[in-house]
Amino acid sequence: MPEATATAVLPPTSHADPFAAEHLEHPEPLHHSLREAGPVVRLSRYDVYALARHQEVHAALVDWQSFQSGAGVGLANFRHEKPWRPPSLLLEADPPHHDAPRSVLREILAPPALRRLRETWQVAAENLVDALLATGSMEFDAFDALAKVFPLRVFPDAVGLGPDGRENLLPYGNMAFNAFGPRNDLVAADAHRVAKLSAWVNAQCAREKLTQDGFGARIWAAADRGDLTHEQAPLVVRSLLTAGVDTTVHGLAAALYAFATHPDQWQRLRERPELARVAFDEAVRWQSPVQTFFRTATTDVTVAGTVIPQDSKILMFLGAANRDPARWSDPDRFDLGRDPSGHVSFGMGLHQCVGQHVARLEAESLLTALARRVERIELADEPRRHLNNTLRSWASLPVRIRPAA
Amino acid sequence: MVVQNLLPTAPRYSTSTVTLEVRSKDVVADGVVSLTLAHADGTRLPDWTPGSHIDLVLPNGATRQYSLCGDRWDPYSYRVAVLREPAGRGGSAYVHDTLTPGARVGVGGPRNHFPLAPADRYLFIAGGIGVTPLLPMIRQAELMGADWQLLYGGRTRTSMAFRDELTAAHGDRVTVAPQDECGLLDLGAWLSEPAAGTKVYCCGPGPLLAAVEDACAAWPPYSLRTERFTAAAHTEPVLRTPFEVELRRSGRTVTVSPDVSVLDALRQAGADLLSSCEQGTCGTCLTPVVAGTPDHRDSVLADHEREANDCMLPCVSRSRSGRLVLDL
Numbered sequence: 128m129p130e131a132t133a134t135a136v137l138p139p140t141s142h143a144d145p146f147a148a149e150h151l152e153h154p155e156p157l158h159h160s161l162r163e164a165g166p167v168v169r170l171s172r173y174d175v176y177a178l179a180r181h182q183e184v185h186a187a188l189v190d191w192q193s194f195q196s197g198a199g200v201g202l203a204n205f206r207h208e209k210p211w212r213p214p215s216l217l218l219e220a221d222p223p224h225h226d227a228p229r230s231v232l233r234e235i236l237a238p239p240a241l242r243r244l245r246e247t248w249q250v251a252a253e254n255l256v257d258a259l260l261a262t263g264s265m266e267f268d269a270f271d272a273l274a275k276v277f278p279l280r281v282f283p284d285a286v287g288l289g290p291d292g293r294e295n296l297l298p299y300g301n302m303a304f305n306a307f308g309p310r311n312d313l314v315a316a317d318a319h320r321v322a323k324l325s326a327w328v329n330a331q332c333a334r335e336k337l338t339q340d341g342f343g344a345r346i347w348a349a350a351d352r353g354d355l356t357h358e359q360a361p362l363v364v365r366s367l368l369t370a371g372v373d374t375t376v377h378g379l380a381a382a383l384y385a386f387a388t389h390p391d392q393w394q395r396l397r398e399r400p401e402l403a404r405v406a407f408d409e410a411v412r413w414q415s416p417v418q419t420f421f422r423t424a425t426t427d428v429t430v431a432g433t434v435i436p437q438d439s440k441i442l443m444f445l446g447a448a449n450r451d452p453a454r455w456s457d458p459d460r461f462d463l464g465r466d467p468s469g470h471v472s473f474g475m476g477l478h479q480c481v482g483q484h485v486a487r488l489e490a491e492s493l494l495t496a497l498a499r500r501v502e503r504i505e506l507a508d509e510p511r512r513h514l515n516n517t518l519r520s521w522a523s524l525p526v527r528i529r530p531a532a
Numbered sequence: 533m534v535v536q537n538l539l540p541t542a543p544r545y546s547t548s549t550v551t552l553e554v555r556s557k558d559v560v561a562d563g564v565v566s567l568t569l570a571h572a573d574g575t576r577l578p579d580w581t582p583g584s585h586i587d588l589v590l591p592n593g594a595t596r597q598y599s600l601c602g603d604r605w606d607p608y609s610y611r612v613a614v615l616r617e618p619a620g621r622g623g624s625a626y627v628h629d630t631l632t633p634g635a636r637v638g639v640g641g642p643r644n645h646f647p648l649a650p651a652d653r654y655l656f657i658a659g660g661i662g663v664t665p666l667l668p669m670i671r672q673a674e675l676m677g678a679d680w681q682l683l684y685g686g687r688t689r690t691s692m693a694f695r696d697e698l699t700a701a702h703g704d705r706v707t708v709a710p711q712d713e714c715g716l717l718d719l720g721a722w723l724s725e726p727a728a729g730t731k732v733y734c735c736g737p738g739p740l741l742a743a744v745e746d747a748c749a750a751w752p753p754y755s756l757r758t759e760r761f762t763a764a765a766h767t768e769p770v771l772r773t774p775f776e777v778e779l780r781r782s783g784r785t786v787t788v789s790p791d792v793s794v795l796d797a798l799r800q801a802g803a804d805l806l807s808s809c810e811q812g813t814c815g816t817c818l819t820p821v822v823a824g825t826p827d828h829r830d831s832v833l834a835d836h837e838r839e840a841n842d843c844m845l846p847c848v849s850r851s852r853s854g855r856l857v858l859d860l
Binding site: 356467483 | 576579581582604605607644647648649650651672675676731754755799804805806807808809810814815816818832833834837843
């Protein structure tokens with residue numbers, strides 16, 4: 128036997144469909160079995176390779192040279208298949224084309240640039256919680272009343288969207304995140320409204336639709352300075368609208384779910400509201416609102432002894448990496464005493480979520496406002512998941528609260 | 533709280549992020565050496581884009597900025613080229629005369645003030661060692677399928693680094709014009725006609741930049757992009773000794789030894805500080821500074837934000853003053 132093949136490791140095979148309803152509903156058992164099976168697992172159902180351990184997922188995320196995004200970060204391989212929409216200039220692009228859009232957006236969404244929003248968002252969060260408590264109803268759906276409402280109140284304003292049609296944002300995001308998976312029933316369910324939702328979102332990206340002081344206007348100003356082309360500007364605005372709404376809504380829902388099921392941790396946050404930032408990152412580690420993304424091998428890549436052939440699709444299980452016992456002690460526990468730094472819920476490396484500081488600021492604002500005003504939060508009924516091929520999302524989160532004295 | 537949750541297998545960058553090893557030192561032209569820098573343990577370096585520079589913190593305490601001129605597809609090494617500047621403050625002389633392969637140097641960044649913006653066509657103008665940031669830009673222009681030309685001036689042919697590689701690889705896209713053979717660059721001939729869709733990228737000595745700015749006065753706004761390094765305003769040297777960090781709100785003080793990052797020292801003191809990339813690129817650990825002067829080594833903050841000294845990224849940045857006070 129030639130030496131090269133003698134040293135190559137054949138990866139274990141799983142016949143599971145990670146996009147089947149049972150796994151989307153309860154991903155942990157599949158994540159556990161994939162981590163246990165090996166550092167690389169072949170998924171026979173889609174003829175792709177899976178990474179589920181933190182070390183390999185982290186390494187693949189940062190190695191853009193070997194694991195490209197430009198052939199799509201879903202199951203579809205753009206080298207052979209036509210994308211369902213013009214590809215994202217950020218998420219679905221590689222250097223050098225990725226550089227200019229990333230550089231422009233990074234500066235617009237960097238922590239120093241967000242300082243001006245902090246106070247506005249704190250006030251918005253306090254007003255939202257006060258209004259909710261003023262209704263006198265101590266049982267409500269925290270997904271609708273908090274997780275969904277708050278980002279939809281502050282983020283479109285920050286982008287500079289007009290008042291009309293904002294109800295299209297979540298359905299558009301749901302569709303876009305389903306599209307990273309296979310063409311299953313979840314994708315089919317949205318087929319009738321792809322054209323309408325896309326047309327609305329695309330129309331909002333035009334300069335004249337945006338207010339003059341938001342993120343969107345800054346993107347257009349960058350195009351006026353020649354840092355982007357005027358053809359690129361609307362697609363960069365589209366990235367904000369696709370990636371910035373559903374993700375934070377379900378991230379906030381993850382945090383509320385975590386606290387509703389861990390009253391001791393809620394007390395901890397009540398005692399030290401400055402833990403809100405750590406709490407949000409721990410919640411998105413624990414729930415991983417973005418469960419998976421694909422990459423494509425640019426060459427034959429060896430991962431832990433397994434050769435992944437060029438042009439293969441690689442499915443990275445962010446949620447599994449975030450609960451890898453080789454990286455985290457007691458990984459299934461939601462624990463504000465833990466340092467969640469190093470989780471991969473925002474990705475890592477060149478494509479790491481450019482809006483992560485926006486998400487953290489939204490979460491910090493809302494969690495701090497709640498911690499000051501709410502003494503107890505607990506589940507009032509069984510929460511319901513909403514199934515999506517990529518997002519760990521919610522349909523309802525019924526809670527019962529007791530206001531602080 | 534946190535330290536016990538970090539198992540030994542967890543990827544840690546710590547201060548190795550900011551200390552690199554000189555792997556090779558080569559003479560590439562009269563008075564110019566190139567340095568190849570890498571992690572001692574061969575791990576990945578932070579990503580960069582054409583036009584980026586790094587801060588090189590030399591063993592003698594001097595900090596100098598050099599453009600990255602290597603290949604960004606190689607994640608394991610950085611390459612810079614250093615011109616000996618007899619009138620300089622001693623940084624380049626140290627690199628030329630004292631620095632040897634195997635030496636450790638501090639590194640800040642990469643940061644990019646000179647990014648390559650999209651264009652149909654580029655005119656690159658280099659003066660002497662100013663060719664360095666343009667090398668990766670030229671490769672980028674090729675990859676993007678853009679049209680480009682390089683006008684490369686220098687004192688003498690043998691002082692012009694990379695001239696043979698450039699002409700061999702790109703033929704008549706490259707015009708090499710040594711001053712002792714051709715006189716000053718004929719900017720009028722190259723720039724008299726503003727060209728729509730063309731961006732002009734120029735790096736070189738001050739008089740060249742001024743002449744190019746004049747020659748481009750009639751060009752559409754934002755057509756011309758230049759790189760001008762300014763000497764760092766800091767008077768305090770980089771500390772190579774332990775320093776103290778006070779956590780203002782919690783009232784604790786921690787001593788940071790040279791081989792530990794500020795972030796790790798803060799965590800050991802019990803601060804609840806989030807981080808993510810731990811390479812100074814994502815901005816997650818941004819922390820307000822109340823007093824003291826940070827030694828900024830990150831890729832996130834803009835110059836005016838660094839100079840304000842009111843925040844820092846403790847995953848890579850350190851201190852120039854004996855005491856830093858943080859709002860933690």
